[in-house]
Structure formats: C-alpha cells, structure tokens
Amino acid sequence: MSYFIQVVVDGLSNGAIYAAIALAIVLVYRATGLINFAQGGMAVTATFVAYALTRVGVPVLLALVVAVVFGFLLGALLERGVMRHFEGGDPDTAVVATIALLVVLSGLSAYFFGYEPHPFPSLFPNRTIEVLGVFVSLRSIGTITVLLVVMIALQLLFRSTKLGLAMRAVADNPRSSALSGLPVSRLLMIGWGLAAALGAIAGVLVAPQLFISPGMLDFVLVYALASAILGGLDSPIGAVVAAAFIGVVENLAGAYLDFIGDDLKIAVPFIAVIVILVVRPQGLFGRKVTVRV
Amino acid sequence: MTKTRNAARASGVVATVSIAALLVAGCTRDSSAGGPGADDSASPGITDDSISIGISSPLSGATAGPGSCTIAGLDSYIEAKNAAGGFEFGDGKTRQVDFTYLDDVYDPAKAVSNFRQLLNDNMFAYVGALGTPTNAAVMPIAEEEEVPQVLLTTGARTFSSDQDAHPWTTGFVPTYATEGRAFGELLANANQPLTVATLAQNDDFGQSYLDGLNEAIEGSQVKIVASATYEPTDTTLDAQVTELAASKADVLMSAVSVTPLQVGVLTKAQSLGWLPRIFLPSNTSTPGTILQPGGAAAYPAVYTPSFSKNPNSPAFANDEDVKAYNDAFQKYGSKIATTYTPHCAWSYAEGAVLDQAFQGMKEPTREAFMTSLKSISGFQAPLLLDGITVDTTTKDDAAISTVQLVQYDGQAAFKPVSAY
Known part of the structure; x- marks a missing residue:
C-alpha cells in the first residue's frame, strides 16, 4: 500500500513541474488568445537571471524577486517590440513568431551561460520527510504549495478583477474591446509581462530538480501544453488538475502495467488525453465556445 | 597549420557551404575518389610533406563540453608535434598534419554533411569524432568511400564489434x-x-x-x-x-x-x-x-x-606526460575547449596512437594507414593509467579494452x- 502511495506522490511531484509551466501557458492564452511557445524560453531566460544572482551570493528568494521583475519587463518588451507587429493579423503567424522567439531566447541564454546543465539552489530545504512509510521531499511540498497559491491568484485575477476582465475581453475580441475604449495594446503588454513573470517563478521552482540549461524546459513544455489543453486551456484549475493527472497516471502505468513498463508509460496519459478530448473537446474545465448565429 | 572554422559563430556560413559541398560531392564524385585499387599512387589528402586529418564533433549545443574536448586534446598533440618538426612516417618521410575541425551540434545530418565537406577538401582520414548517432550516420559513407573513420570517441559497440564487416571504422575509448x-x-x-x-x-x-x-x-x-x-x-x-x-x-x-x-x-x-x-x-x-x-x-x-589520468589532479603533477599535455593544451587546445572533461585527455592520447599508426605506415595510402593502425599492441599511450594499453589488433573491441x-x-x- 505504501508503495502505491509512494508512486502516486512521485507522480504528483512530477505533475507539479508540468503544472508550473502549464499555468503560464494558460495565463498568456487568457490574456492574449495565443498559445505561446516562447513561454519556456522566457521562463528559462528569467531563471538564468536568478541563477547569475545566486552565483554571486544573492539569496534565492531575493534572486527570485529580481527574476520575476526581469521576467515581467522581458515579456512586456517582447510584446511591444516583436509581437505587436503580428497583432490583428493571422493568429497562426503570431504563433510561429513565438516559436522564433523561443529559439532566439534559448540561443541568447546559451551564449551567456553555455549549454551545460548547472545545479540550481532550491528555495526549500533539500530534505525528505517520512509519513506512514511514504517519503515526500520538502521541495515537492513547497512547489505544490506555491503552485496552488498561484493558481488561486490567477483564478481570482480573471474572475474578480477589472484588469482580468479587461484582459479576457481583449483576448476574446480585440476589435470590439478597442471600440469600447479598452487600451488593447497595453493590456496585451501586461498579459505577456505577467506570463513571463509567472514563467520566472515556475523556472525557479523546477530548476533545482531539472538543473538549469537553455533546454531545461524543452520536454516539459510538451507535458505542459498537454496539461493546459486537457485542462481546457483557459482554466488555471484545469491546468493543475490535468498536470497532476498526467504525472500520476504515467507513474501508475509504469509501476503496475507490466506490458507497458517504463518504455511506454508516457503514452498512457497522452492516450487518455486524446480520449478525453474526443469526448469533451473543450477540456476538463474549459468553457464551451458557442457561436450564436 | 590548423584550419579552423568556428561553426558556432558562423554556422550559417558553414551550413551553406556544407550544402554546396554536398551538391558538389554528389555531382562530381568520380570512381577514383576513394582510391581503392590505386595501389602505388598516393591516396587523396597526403603529399610528401603533409597529410590532412579531419573531425566533426559538437562545438555548440548540449554536448559542446565533451565535443570541444575531443578536438582540443587532439589538436594539442598534433600542433605540438608539428611545431617540433612534424610526424615521422613509415615511408621515411616527415610530414606536417593539417587538422580541420567542424561543428555538428551532435546532429547526425550535420555530421554527414561535414564529413562530405571534409572529403571534398581532400581529407585523408577522419579521426576521433564524438557521438554515437553522428558516427553511425557517417559510417556507411566512410565505408562506401573507403575513407578511414577511426579512433572514435564513443563507447557504442557498433563501431568496434565487427571490424571485418566495417573495415574502415574503429572505436577508441572502452565500450x-x-x-x-x-x-x-x-x-x-x-x-x-x-x-x-x-x-x-x-x-x-x-x-x-x-x-x-x-x-x-x-x-x-x-x-x-x-x-x-x-x-x-x-x-x-x-x-x-x-x-x-x-x-x-x-x-x-x-x-x-x-x-x-x-x-x-x-x-x-x-x-x-x-x-x-x-x-x-x-x-x-x-x-x-x-x-x-x-x-x-x-x-x-x-x-x-x-582509464586516463586527470591532468589537473595533484597526484599526477610530476608525471612527464601530464606536463607535456598541460604545456601543449595551454598553448593550443585551450583556445578550443574552455573547461576540462576527460575527453581532452582521451583525445590527446588518441593523437599519440595516430602518431604510432603514421610511424608504421609504409605507403602513402589509406589502406596502408588502416593496416598500420590495426597492428598496434601493448602501446602505453600518454595519459592512460598505468597498466592500460592500446591494442588495435582485436577484431571485436575498441582500441582500449580495459578499464580500472x-x-x-x-x-x-x-x-x-x-x-x-
């Protein structure tokens, strides 16, 4: 029994890594209506800023704060300098532009820090506690706690604040929003800034486990996108639940289905994702889009 | 004598050149390019006073650290020897080694185009390249063109386990x-x-x-x-x-x-x-x-x-080979690799094995080179741990087949x- 719980707990801590990035994807989608492939690149770049600071002796928490501010400015700058030229055009073009940004940002990080993975200090003590024969690392508990706080904050932002409402309106229909007097460009800029700032938090949370390198989030991004889409793409809660689902199902399949084992376990949650999306195209927590004629 | 193309900085240029080289190689390859059967005439890439050696390893990307070291150590050995007068060959001549290296970012497709480009630039032999997937992609071409692809820095058995089937390829490090x-x-x-x-x-x-x-x-x-x-x-x-x-x-x-x-x-x-x-x-x-x-x-x-000595370790500070390595590395290799990985020491030892092969090479041909390279045994290459020797005479294992x-x-x- 404790083995079963251990497998689930391990799955949850993997899921926390996917959820961290998935939340940022959801945020930028809610704020701009785009799936942003540059999310991983912005997160890594901001995390490298934190890394550089910790290298010269700055405490991790302070480095995180600086990285968040840097992330916000970076995101805002990229929106202002690059993405604005694609706004109002074909959304597909904008998505391709975000892929280009991802490549450029990775290249920049590599230029300054190289490709070798470096250890990154953890915000939380690197210890494990034992509860009823199950071992849980304090790092995982800390990561999950921060994620839940961020998730609730995002939910509140979009549900209960004027800024969130305005951002949703802009993402939904920029032209009407502009006609209603909303500062569309500025709101998009804030959306990108917030997404990159959240990316910085996510990056600092997962870097101790993954080691920081320009490619740190390349594979995580795949899981994160799957989580975000399964969760409904516009729902922070959905993204977190879906990420936990993927992490746990993957581990359970690897541990208990002998014919699947470690080689095929990754396929299991993704097949589940396909099945769920066929039955429920809007995702677990997504809003159904209806068009009235 | 080193021709360097730092593809990390000029990858666009290299890519373009590679494509061009690929096209040229594809269009103009004539049957004598590989040199089989050209028994008494020299193979491409070797003259009376020079021989050209090529390598493609990752100089950028995630494997850049070990990749640059596979070049830096070899370059240190070659350039130090060039500066000391050159390499003595079994045919009585002394030659300078032209060493050309390219960056493949650990990408098999890039490794193949680099290999073709090197061939087009008259490479005699391809030596020491890092990477299993990259070398696996190059192997069939080396075989078809009958070009030595030797002393590879990969522990995969594919390159050493059946040398009758792959006569132009050998691995260097233990599998x-x-x-x-x-x-x-x-x-x-x-x-x-x-x-x-x-x-x-x-x-x-x-x-x-x-x-x-x-x-x-x-x-x-x-x-x-x-x-x-x-x-x-x-x-x-x-x-x-x-x-x-x-x-x-x-x-x-x-x-x-x-x-x-x-x-x-x-x-x-x-x-x-x-x-x-x-x-x-x-x-x-x-x-x-x-x-x-x-x-x-x-x-x-x-x-x-x-299987190798760490040249930075105080334990080996008075070792003659380590001193020679450190001098040569500081002068030449440190321009290519900034941080040490064991691959730097390995590729330096590999330079010494290459030197041995040259010394036993009776004719200026690739066939003679392969014959000589595959008849080295009991050779204590510099930087290898005491008791670990190079033996290239086995048909089913890499040049170094023991570890401690x-x-x-x-x-x-x-x-x-x-x-x-």
Missing part, C-alpha cells in the same frame, strides 16, 4: 559493455550472494552496460532482482528509483547518461532510505557536477570506471578500489 563488465567482475569476485538493481537508458547505451554486467555475473552468486529503464527525455526518474528501491537490492547500477537525471537518482534513492552500493558510467560520475550535487557521499560506495574501477572518496576525487 560501455567493457565498463559494465568491469563492474560485474567486481561483484562476481566478491564471492557472496549479492542482489543488483539496474536502471538503464532505453537504447544501445543502456543495453551495453546491461550486457557487460550480465556476461560478468553469469554463474556467480550475483542476481539481478529489479530492472527499470528510462527515456533521455524524461523529466525525472523518481518513479523508476521508487520501483527499484522496493527491491532493497544491495547494489544499484545506474546506467544513466543525462546529468540532471543521474543527480536525481542519487538524491531520490537516499531520500527513500535506500543506500545501495552504486555503479555509475564514466561519463556521468564527475564529482563537481554529479556526485556532490547528488550527495553521493551518503552511499557506502560509489564506483566508476576510469575507482571509488568516490566522498569529496572531490576518486581512490583505487581494493575489493567489494
């Missing part, structure tokens, strides 16, 4: 199977019942370690009680370690090639209260990047194979292993 076997022998010789858990990368890399281990423990009291595999793209290996820890095995062989994942294995196992003796592959056992971050000092013993196990001393270095 992963050799490493696994060395560990298995240590366990088998302990003469007591031992349980082993294995964690292996789900490809030829991991399988080679398992094969080596299995060969060595066959018929002994050592039993494998749990096995798990992983993909290099996995984010963590916590699930695998949890599964293996449930076996409570005495020993863990962790054939993991990815730095953060190997650190994760070391931290996870001890966090579960499982403290086996651990075996790590030679390429993921660096104290600074793996053992210290992973808290490896907590385990009763951490073993890893070794060393044991982590709990801090920043290794000490010899006495017994299990």
Whole structure:
C-alpha cells in the first residue's frame, strides 16, 4: 500500500513541474488568445537571471524577486517590440513568431551561460520527510504549495478583477474591446509581462530538480501544453488538475502495467488525453465556445 | 597549420557551404575518389610533406563540453608535434598534419554533411569524432568511400564489434559493455550472494552496460532482482528509483547518461532510505557536477570506471606526460575547449596512437594507414593509467579494452578500489 502511495506522490511531484509551466501557458492564452511557445524560453531566460544572482551570493528568494521583475519587463518588451507587429493579423503567424522567439531566447541564454546543465539552489530545504512509510521531499511540498497559491491568484485575477476582465475581453475580441475604449495594446503588454513573470517563478521552482540549461524546459513544455489543453486551456484549475493527472497516471502505468513498463508509460496519459478530448473537446474545465448565429 | 572554422559563430556560413559541398560531392564524385585499387599512387589528402586529418564533433549545443574536448586534446598533440618538426612516417618521410575541425551540434545530418565537406577538401582520414548517432550516420559513407573513420570517441559497440564487416571504422575509448563488465567482475569476485538493481537508458547505451554486467555475473552468486529503464527525455526518474528501491537490492547500477537525471537518482534513492552500493558510467560520475550535487557521499560506495589520468589532479603533477599535455593544451587546445572533461585527455592520447599508426605506415595510402593502425599492441599511450594499453589488433573491441574501477572518496576525487 505504501508503495502505491509512494508512486502516486512521485507522480504528483512530477505533475507539479508540468503544472508550473502549464499555468503560464494558460495565463498568456487568457490574456492574449495565443498559445505561446516562447513561454519556456522566457521562463528559462528569467531563471538564468536568478541563477547569475545566486552565483554571486544573492539569496534565492531575493534572486527570485529580481527574476520575476526581469521576467515581467522581458515579456512586456517582447510584446511591444516583436509581437505587436503580428497583432490583428493571422493568429497562426503570431504563433510561429513565438516559436522564433523561443529559439532566439534559448540561443541568447546559451551564449551567456553555455549549454551545460548547472545545479540550481532550491528555495526549500533539500530534505525528505517520512509519513506512514511514504517519503515526500520538502521541495515537492513547497512547489505544490506555491503552485496552488498561484493558481488561486490567477483564478481570482480573471474572475474578480477589472484588469482580468479587461484582459479576457481583449483576448476574446480585440476589435470590439478597442471600440469600447479598452487600451488593447497595453493590456496585451501586461498579459505577456505577467506570463513571463509567472514563467520566472515556475523556472525557479523546477530548476533545482531539472538543473538549469537553455533546454531545461524543452520536454516539459510538451507535458505542459498537454496539461493546459486537457485542462481546457483557459482554466488555471484545469491546468493543475490535468498536470497532476498526467504525472500520476504515467507513474501508475509504469509501476503496475507490466506490458507497458517504463518504455511506454508516457503514452498512457497522452492516450487518455486524446480520449478525453474526443469526448469533451473543450477540456476538463474549459468553457464551451458557442457561436450564436 | 590548423584550419579552423568556428561553426558556432558562423554556422550559417558553414551550413551553406556544407550544402554546396554536398551538391558538389554528389555531382562530381568520380570512381577514383576513394582510391581503392590505386595501389602505388598516393591516396587523396597526403603529399610528401603533409597529410590532412579531419573531425566533426559538437562545438555548440548540449554536448559542446565533451565535443570541444575531443578536438582540443587532439589538436594539442598534433600542433605540438608539428611545431617540433612534424610526424615521422613509415615511408621515411616527415610530414606536417593539417587538422580541420567542424561543428555538428551532435546532429547526425550535420555530421554527414561535414564529413562530405571534409572529403571534398581532400581529407585523408577522419579521426576521433564524438557521438554515437553522428558516427553511425557517417559510417556507411566512410565505408562506401573507403575513407578511414577511426579512433572514435564513443563507447557504442557498433563501431568496434565487427571490424571485418566495417573495415574502415574503429572505436577508441572502452565500450560501455567493457565498463559494465568491469563492474560485474567486481561483484562476481566478491564471492557472496549479492542482489543488483539496474536502471538503464532505453537504447544501445543502456543495453551495453546491461550486457557487460550480465556476461560478468553469469554463474556467480550475483542476481539481478529489479530492472527499470528510462527515456533521455524524461523529466525525472523518481518513479523508476521508487520501483527499484522496493527491491532493497544491495547494489544499484545506474546506467544513466543525462546529468540532471543521474543527480536525481542519487538524491531520490537516499531520500527513500535506500543506500545501495552504486555503479555509475564514466561519463556521468564527475564529482563537481554529479556526485556532490547528488550527495553521493551518503552511499557506502560509489564506483566508476576510469582509464586516463586527470591532468589537473595533484597526484599526477610530476608525471612527464601530464606536463607535456598541460604545456601543449595551454598553448593550443585551450583556445578550443574552455573547461576540462576527460575527453581532452582521451583525445590527446588518441593523437599519440595516430602518431604510432603514421610511424608504421609504409605507403602513402589509406589502406596502408588502416593496416598500420590495426597492428598496434601493448602501446602505453600518454595519459592512460598505468597498466592500460592500446591494442588495435582485436577484431571485436575498441582500441582500449580495459578499464580500472575507482571509488568516490566522498569529496572531490576518486581512490583505487581494493575489493567489494
């Protein structure tokens, strides 16, 4: 029994890594209506800023704060300098532009820090506690706690604040929003800034486990996108639940289905994702889009 | 004499040139290009006073560290020797070596186009390239063109295990199977019942370690009680370690090639209260990047194979070969590789093996080069640990086919292993 719980707990801590990035994807989608492939690149770049600071002796928490501010400015700058030229055009073009940004940002990080993975200090003590024969690392508990706080904050932002409402309106229909007097460009800029700032938090949370390198989030991004889409793409809660689902199902399949084992376990949650999306195209927590004629 | 093209900075140019070279090579290749049957005339790339050697290794990307070292050590040996007058050949002539290196970013397609470009620039032999997938992509072309693709820096058996089938290709460093076997022998010789858990990368890399281990423990009291595999793209290996820890095995062989994942294995196992003796592959056992971050000092013993001297270690500070290496590296190699990985020492030793092959080469042809290269035995190349020698005469193993196990001393270095 404790083995079963251990497998689930391990799955949850993997899921926390996917959820961290998935939340940022959801945020930028809610704020701009785009799936942003540059999310991983912005997160890594901001995390490298934190890394550089910790290298010269700055405490991790302070480095995180600086990285968040840097992330916000970076995101805002990229929106202002690059993405604005694609706004109002074909959304597909904008998505391709975000892929280009991802490549450029990775290249920049590599230029300054190289490709070798470096250890990154953890915000939380690197210890494990034992509860009823199950071992849980304090790092995982800390990561999950921060994620839940961020998730609730995002939910509140979009549900209960004027800024969130305005951002949703802009993402939904920029032209009407502009006609209603909303500062569309500025709101998009804030959306990108917030997404990159959240990316910085996510990056600092997962870097101790993954080691920081320009490619740190390349594979995580795949899981994160799957989580975000399964969760409904516009729902922070959905993204977190879906990420936990993927992490746990993957581990359970690897541990208990002998014919699947470690080689095929990754396929299991993704097949589940396909099945769920066929039955429920809007995702677990997504809003159904209806068009009235 | 070194022609350098730093593709990390000018990759666009190189890519364009490569494509052009590819087209040219495809259009203008004539039957004499490979030089088979041209018995008395010289092969391409060799004159009375020069010979051109090429390599393609990763100089940028995730494998840039080891990749640049496979070039830097070799370059140090070659340039130091060039500066001292040149290489003496078996045909009585002395030649300077033109050494050209290109960046393939660990990308097989790029490695192939680099290889073709080097051929087009009259390369005599392709020496020391790093990487299993990249060299595997080059091998059929080298074979077709009958160009030596030798002393490769990869532990995959493909390049050494059947030299009759692949007469133009040889590996240099010990194969992963050799490493696994060395560990298995240590366990088998302990003469007591031992349980082993294995964690292996789900490809030829991991399988080679398992094969080596299995060969060595066959018929002994050592039993494998749990096995798990992983993909290099996995984010963590916590699930695998949890599964293996449930076996409570005495020993863990962790054939993991990815730095953060190997650190994760070391931290996870001890966090579960499982403290086996651990075996790590030679390429993921660096104290600074793996053992210290992973808290490896907590385990009763951490073993890893070794076959070269670390030129930075105070233990070898008075070693003549180490001094020569350090001088040459500072003068030449340090421009190519900024941080040390063991590959720097390996490729320097490889330069000495190349030198041996030149000395035994009676005619200026690729055939004569291969014959000479494959008849070196008992050669104590510089920087190899005492007792480890180069033997290229076997038809089914790499040039170096023995390793010594060393044991982590709990801090920043290794000490010899006495017994299990």
